[in-house]
Amino acid sequence: MIYAKRRKRMSTQEHNAPIDLESGKYVKIWQGPQHPGITGNMALELVLNGDEVVDCKTHVGYLHRGFEKLMERRTFIQNFPIVCRIAVPEPTFNEYLYAAAVEELAGIESPQRAQWLRTLNLELMRLASYLMWLGGIGASFGQATIYQWTVTHRDYVLDLFEEMTGARVYHMYIVPGGVRAGLPEGFEDRARAVLDGVERLLNEIEKVLFKNVVFKARAKGLGIISKEMVDPYGIVGPNARAAGFTRDLRRDEPYLVYDQLDFDVVTGTESDAYARAKVRHQEMREGIRMMRQILEQMPTDGPFQAKMPNVLHWEVPAGETYVKAECTRGEYGYYLVTDGSQYLRRVHVRGPSYTHAIAVMEKLAVGTNIADIAGLMVSLHTYPPEIER
Amino acid sequence: MSLKDLISPFYVWQRAFEKPYTQKHPIQERPGAPRYRGFHVNVLEECVGCGTCETICQNHAIDMVQVEGLEPKPGDSGLRPKFDYGRCCWCALCVDICTTRSLRMSNHYAWITEDPTDFNFIAGADNMSWNGEEYGYRRDDDYHLLRGERVKMEMLAPEEGLKSFEEVMKGYTEEQAKDEADRCVECGLCVATCPAHMSIPDYIKTVREGDYEKGLRILYETNPFSSTCGRICTHRCEEVCPVGHQGEPLAIRWLKRAIVDRVPRERYREILGDEVVENGKQVAIVGAGPGGLSAAYYLRRQGYGVTVFEAQARAGGMLRYGVPSYRLPDNQLDKDIEYIRSLGVEVRFNTCIGREVQFAELIDDYDAVFMAIGLNVPSSLRVKGEDHPRVLSGLQVLDDVASDKNPGVGKNVAVIGGGNVAMDAARVSRRMGANVTVLYRRRIADMPADPEEIHESQAEGCTFVTQAIPVEIKDADNPDQVTIVWGEAEMVADEKGGRPRPVLQEDRMHEETYDCIISAIGQGGSLDFIPGDYRDQIEFKWGKFVPGDYQQTALQKLFVGGDIANNTADAISAIEDGHHAARGIHKFLTGELVA
């Protein structure tokens, strides 16, 4: 077995020795920002000894827009369109968390129906995001076919978003106080059809990618996150679950209507790239199961917006809170501090990529083959914009 | 490595024998979803140019610009939003907040150009391919960023109100006032409509902030009768309030009251900081009504010596004698008047021009004269027998009540008219224990009285008989009673496009007998005191002055205002006339104003 051997192989580099680039022994290469094998717009500064990476530094900031600063000078309602831009492929979690945090501080409770609609929206988003990712992991190991399929199916999910929210990528659907609209007519049927399509696709991918000798050879044993690493590195979400931790905010600290849904927390044991892919693949099935339940149980009438003050001069009482949700990458959180004015005092967006793409990546990359860096990067599932904001 | 892992990947080839995912012509085949947030459309006719969209846009993507062919008019600024698609993020907050719902989005999304300055357009006005598109984002009916319902004000129950002359509207509590003030979108469309051009959004803001002292200062910049206006203003501002397009407009009048109610009279001087520095010039003002006193206030503030001549024994004019105290309690009116007088305005009561003082004396003795004598001659019903002793004038009834005299209306009263005086007379009569029938020529919707007044009158048990035209008044069998003959009317559309006209139906006549009939169909003025030689210099129309700029007449020293010089005949217009005349007098006396 090719992959079994890999794991036993030790790095030739002694990590304590300083790396002398002048010695001619090493090559320094930049993977990114203009590089097809990098997620989003970021860069890895790699030092190679032959094919082996001996040092890795993540460079971020190419997408830095200063969201936290901008949010400090926008009113509470004006922030709602901007937050979704923080994580491009997965904007809805930002919308939800921002809305939830503001609601908590302002003492507003969103109506039941809004909660169901939000849950549906979040789960659809999770599906779309995972589909993109699944394509990414295929593509990063050279299986471009999968990428073509999944991105297409993601587009079908985006069609649902377009119908439901009025936009494909930046939905701006979950507002503080509730949501913007109910479901359009016939949406449930179309949603079920898309879910069926995705489920079929997942079965195909199971055969094509997960039962693929080359994929196994590449992904098994790649980037192993040991159990001891999880807490000191702040690893969350599927990356932690693949290491055997049953941690899922949807189950541990249920928000929205997750306590009324029946789902399993998927975990893995191997904690390598393959296990992480497998966990996510399985979570997509759980997501589809959840969405079917939501479509079944969701109330179809009733208000979807709480009574709101005039948003033009909305002053939220002074306070601070931290609201979190389980996004595709793990614990996503909004930390809001208000001072009783019309503006935020401080907002901090806690994205799981922050640690996954920097501390974890820099650690795991060392000793890895240069050819595996792209796959390793993707397998950690990071979005640069949420790191630098 | 199992054989299965080697074989299973070839499953990809199944897809090769299926229909490709590819859409042949995506550009044509895929219009935006019915709810898609595409490019903006605006219904120019519905839009009022309030600029709320501009306010809420976090990207500064919207400019309010003039559109050819659209002029400002009451309740419409004539401006329309212009979008910069180098800024817009299609969040549709502007659509959500749009007060009239005229702003929408189409489901179009394709706009490609070589010139980045192209991406600017006035939605609805510029010829865009998506104008009039059926689909696109609209605000959902159940989704609101603005509240349509007004905060309810506590009021005396009708049955309670009937028992006394206690004030009916209780005023907002601080909480309620803040809540109501919160609904304001601060567009300022109301300012143009308010005759006094009060800084309405600014003082509403002070209510929201709880800074009533600042609010008072803002009020007194344009209106020294804030306590009064906060109760009985005709609030034309509320009619044009954009928030009212999808619900009730802001209770601007009540919010004004909310400020004044919270500042004690004693602190006015300190808060307003009015310091009088005499400048030695003397101005005479005729009539201590809202017009006269407001001119007195603004002139006095600038250091003029002001003498007010009032024919009655008390100041306030129509506010005192024409408005019953359940609407405007005396002490509230006094609050305003006392403050003006406390600045050193001299008021000579029971002094009537043409009787105690001659018009020519005023013109000669003073540097300028402001005349706001009001309308105090009731209009004639112009029917046979209207001089019957049991036909009372509405003004007289209100005057008597205000002066604590019994007008003697009896138990069964008919009020003719649909204005505020008619409503007041009716409600006063109800408080005297009478059964009241209101006869009006047109429909309720046509009544010039405030809707609240009509509503409260109805609540208090006045019977409304509309489309009723009085034909004759004659003696009843009982000498203390009077009989009226009236006929039903049909509304006939006016060919010239004016409002429908009632036409008497000769075959449907009614005859009723009442203890008295109160005629309240309007008032006229009396200008007999002006000597002929002056009279020739001044322009009149229908028994009223016709003032020029700054309320000045052709007789340069004479400025006029109030009901006798305008057609709206309400307190707020009189106040503005007084304020404006004060500006004019100041300019005139400093030589800035050249006639």
Place this chain on the structure above:
Amino acid sequence: MTTKDQSLGPLANDGLSPEERDLFSDARPVPYQPYPIEVVEKFVNWVRANSLFMLAFGTGCGAVELNPLMTARYDAYRFGFQPRPTPRQASVFMIGGYASVKTLKRIIRSYEQMQGPKFVVALGICPVNGGMYWDSYNTVNQFDLYIPVDLYITGCMPRPEVLLAGVLELKKKIKEGRADGHNRYIENLDWYKANQKRIIKNWDMPDYSW
């Protein structure tokens, strides 16, 4: 934009240390000259329009809609549009929305490494007038101050359909021979460089990345 008077001397490369200066070329780029025979130029333009290699550089969030564009549902390959991983071989630069100053530096380098004739398409609102980030301290507001842009596609995000329409529009423009951004850049190089250097604080690269 006016043509700035062109001093044809060598580039200064003054952001570099003296040792490094030798490593980089200081020659000025020259504008593209069309073929002398008009028919040939027209034919080559037609070919160029039908063989567009996009540089795979997701500079901003707009890049997320390039994925659907390049995959099965929209399949821009049909129209001769395909991604290229290296700037040397690419001819179209899709600017994916906002450009932060840090990315702008990389955009400039990548753009200069692309071989002319090359075309720039700016996606979304941010390159036009700052868009959502008009008040951000780290994103540029008018992209055409730094790199000439041939086509703007508005939207946030522009959908894949409209990106496709943009590609077709670009093809039209190239066929007509009007897509001359690359020449504008070279002809006004000093003006562009001055703009670029004004906002890029640590200019430690050659004046023209050959």
Place this chain on the structure above:
Amino acid sequence: MSNDPKSIIEELSDHYQISEIKEQKADLLLLKIPKEDAVQFIRELRDGQNYTHLAFMTVIDYIESGIFTLTYMLHNYAAHHNIAVHVDIDREQTEMESIHELWVHAATYQRELREMYGIRFPGSPRLDDDFCLEGWDEIPPMRREFDTVSYSRERFFDREGRITTDPREHMKQIMYPIHTDND
């Protein structure tokens, strides 16, 4: 050892000067600790009380009172409970003990705070490397005195040709121009 957060805090109160304790919600407790004890306290929470996860660390700028309030958000996976540890530091003397030895990713946060607020964490790895910005030489941008709008306008320029009109002013000018001159 009890898992109840309140009793944990009570227990720790014996050794530490904990103030401003506030229970924001069932799973979030806010508290403040003096600068000197902070790292020891956080270590105690991590090692002794099972608050093993550092969700994030950040800072709040209270420019009016001249302090930065650092927030360390700790999480206990077993109790599903968060504790936000606040530490006030002087806005002028911006230095704080580093916690990169407790959590590896804290070094990244510290790098960010150094760049965005100018807070120094001596000993933190790669502290002075650029994080998001490149060659930034102004006031650290996240400090409240830094005005991003004027900075952006000065350097990046708004596209010209836009002009807007205030409805109120516009109506005033056209509908009642002579009523505008106030006394």
Place this chain on the structure above:
Amino acid sequence: MEFWAVKIGYFLITLGMVTVYGLLLGAIIARTMARVQGRIGIPYWQPFLDIIKNLGKRTAVSHGVMFYMGPVFRIAGGIGTLAFVPVIYGSEMFSNFHFAGDLLLAMYFIFFGQLGMALGAGESGHPFSAIGVARGLGQMTAFELPFVLAIIAVVIQYDTLSITEIVAAQQGGVSNWTLFTNPLAVAAAMLAFLGMSGYPPFDVFTAPNEIPIGPPTEYHSSFLALMATNRAIFASAKLILFMDLFFGGATGLIEMIIKTWAIYMVAVVVGASFPRFRVDQSIRFFLRVPTLIGIASIAFVQIFLLG
């Protein structure tokens, strides 16, 4: 002299035909791959346009003479390979410069192009080029082993070094094809062919997701056009060589097209289904099973066919 002039003329015709065919085949294969991915794919004429477009691009930068020579070596290798491979058996026009030892020369040219390319790419100074070259050469060395073993088996089997003679020996029915007479050699060669054709799982030397595009990272404009042309010629030459050696050659144009397409499809069918191996994995792969098969095929020939 006249004989050579005619030969050269014929060869140029063959070259042109093979180039066009190679480019078309490339488009067809791209469309086939696209079909698997659920889309339509590039137009048939796209490769031609790409080449013209690239020729019409400006050259901007110099990496030295060796850099420019890379694609020239490469295309020389491609043309050289083709020059000694008879395209259609029995046709004077499409037989090229066949002679008794042409197999050796063809083999040599297969290497030659790669090495030249490596030299030029290495000169570009781009680290990804260097990595790509290292991987490409490593993998090439690995897949050459089973390939050469298979060739040796065939040579032993037919006892000749002339491709034409090998083809001739396979005439007279399907059962005479090497495919059936010496299946082990064909298996080894086809496995090597997978590596040679640059489709997954053996495309690690171009690997667009890891090292942007490998050796050609710095190549642009006309050099890229040359390389694209070469890819068409070389691919066709290789396919024809495989056809000639293992699948009975072709006696007509149609047969040639069908056979080469079918051989190409083997690589494509595998390519669409798998991700790519790392270079160490692919080297290890080639040095195991295919090499063993290659050795077995020689043994097979020795024992069963000759013995």
